[in-house]
Amino acid sequence: MTVKKKEIVIIVVNATAIYSFLLIDIAAGSGLYMTAKLLGAGIIIASVCSMAGVEGIKRGPKFVRNVRQMRK
Template sequence: MSAKKREIVIIVVKATAIYSFVVIDIAAGTGFYMTAKLFDAGVIIASICSMAGVESLKRGPALVRNLTNRERKT
């Protein structure tokens, strides 16, 4: 009888990554979706607004930082 080797894979996720996902993606995404639905948008438009809003929250600060640094250098 041969013993099978079983490997255990442990994945470590930082708590800040989980918090960021919960707060930004779920809470803010729901907020953007509900706001779009409040203005009588369809489901597809509200979903697009939700995705675009969350991505702008994620990438917006870096974009503003890059724009302000370019203006200072010139």
């Protein structure tokens, strides 16, 4: 009978990644959803606005940097 070795996997997550997720994804997503709902949008439209807004917040600064570098 052989003894099987068990491996332990340790995953390290930066605190900035957790903070970014909490702040951007949850807080901004909820805020954008509620704003769209208050403006009279339906559930589906508000959900799409929330998803698109969060992705815009995440990718916006990188896009602006790339555009500025292209103009130089």
